[in-house]
Amino acid sequence: xxxxxxxxxxxxxxxxxxxxxxxxxxxxxxxxxxxxxxxxxxxxxxxxxxxxxxxxxxxxxxxxxxxxxxxxxxxxxxxxxxxxxxxxxxxxxxxxxxxxxxxxxxxxxxxxxxxxxxxxxxxxxxxxxxxxxxxxxxxxxxxxxxxxxxxxxxxxxxxxxxxxxxxxxxxxxxxxxxxxxxxxxxxxxxxxxxxxxxxxxxxxxxxxxxxxxxxxxxxxxxxxxxxxxxxxxxxxxxxxxxxxxxxxxxxxxxxxxxxxxxxxxxxxxxxxxxxxxxxxxxxxxxxxxxxxxxxxxxxxxxxxxxxxxxxxxxxxxxxxxxxxxxxxxxxxxxxxxxxxxxxxxxxxxxxxxxxxxxxxxxxxxxxx
Ligand SMILES: Cc1ncc(COP(=O)(O)O)c(C=O)c1O
Numbered sequence: 559x560x561x562x563x564x565x566x567x568x569x570x571x572x573x574x575x576x577x578x579x580x581x582x583x584x585x586x587x588x589x590x591x592x593x594x595x596x597x598x599x600x601x602x603x604x605x606x607x608x609x610x611x612x613x614x615x616x617x618x619x620x621x622x623x624x625x626x627x628x629x630x631x632x633x634x635x636x637x638x639x640x641x642x643x644x645x646x647x648x649x650x651x652x653x654x655x656x657x658x659x660x661x662x663x664x665x666x667x668x669x670x671x672x673x674x675x676x677x678x679x680x681x682x683x684x685x686x687x688x689x690x691x692x693x694x695x696x697x698x699x700x701x702x703x704x705x706x707x708x709x710x711x712x713x714x715x716x717x718x719x720x721x722x723x724x725x726x727x728x729x730x731x732x733x734x735x736x737x738x739x740x741x742x743x744x745x746x747x748x749x750x751x752x753x754x755x756x757x758x759x760x761x762x763x764x765x766x767x768x769x770x771x772x773x774x775x776x777x778x779x780x781x782x783x784x785x786x787x788x789x790x791x792x793x794x795x796x797x798x799x800x801x802x803x804x805x806x807x808x809x810x811x812x813x814x815x816x817x818x819x820x821x822x823x824x825x826x827x828x829x830x831x832x833x834x835x836x837x838x839x840x841x842x843x844x845x846x847x848x849x850x851x852x853x854x855x856x857x858x859x860x861x862x863x864x865x866x867x868x869x870x871x872x873x874x875x876x877x878x879x880x881x882x883x884x885x886x887x888x889x890x891x892x893x894x895x896x897x898x899x900x901x902x903x904x905x906x907x908x909x910x911x912x913x914x915x916x917x918x919x920x921x922x923x924x925x926x
Contacts, residue, residue, distance in 0.1 A: 565683065578592065586886040594889040595787075603786065605823035607688060610789070612822065617816070618624040628822050631825050631826070638652040650676050657681060659685050659803040660803065665686070665712075667715075668704060668824060670693050671722055672895045672896050677716050693726075699719075701735075714745035715747065722861065723894050729762045734916070745775055746775070752861035753765070753778055754782070776796065784831065844914075852918055853921070868900065881916050884916040886917075
């Protein structure tokens, strides 16, 4: 019999849920609000689509393996050199590439419990042990706890800022203080998947690329604020040395020609970006008002979602089921290690209004 390495055997297989169309027809839903994946419900950036459509006619040719046009635009926007930028099939792919390119056997990743699940999965898939400390009582990264846990085997520390799924943010000063403690041979991966939303929500939100530390690797994505999650494109900004290593291990023609073109269009689509970000900031504040009025507990967020904290995993399941029957699809957070929590993506105004109405009805019906 073929043997499968233990680290792969131990990974859970992906179990897709019921297709959403099936749920809609089973419950006879007339209106829906899909608020479970932190996607951008405005649809894709029109500029991204224009560039992507033009690029399709070149699909018989291999794409530019160095991704020069897109990397150049990302570099210009972030005031770094092209040698400081790598792109990949979403930031998820960049995780895989960075685990591949930086870790020697036996070296560990240090992070917190209750953060982006793909990090634990890709680390394990690459035979990397993950050492974790709990989040703070305010659902934020425990930077003091992490600093104390740095050991001989620590190769890199992963921070999600703001954190998915809690929405909590590490402030500029907190990040600077942390970086003063971390030895320069340890890589600090700062995942800024929700960067554009956080910049609009807080002046205290740190752009980690501006701190100019040689051991910081910043990850960003086009999946959220730019609305092209299905196209799969993300990028990393770091020192030339780290970027060169990342570029060596990426699949030669990753990302595809259409993905590169979509990124080129999206990054220039300021009108779309501004609309997205302003909608998020306004609607997030509406969530706070409604949740407060209805008596739901939540964690203040610096992203395009808000996390509710309930009394138990059972309450989360009840609320999740009840909301779904009313056409509102949200994310229970058991898989993220937070079984008493539930995450709601900020959608379009009409979707959020449906969610507020459903949350109010659930409060009455479920009695909590
Ligand atoms: C913190 C964080 N990082 C990365 C990603 C993945 O982004 P991508 O679509 O670029 O792989 C997500 C997606 O939900 C996320 O929440």
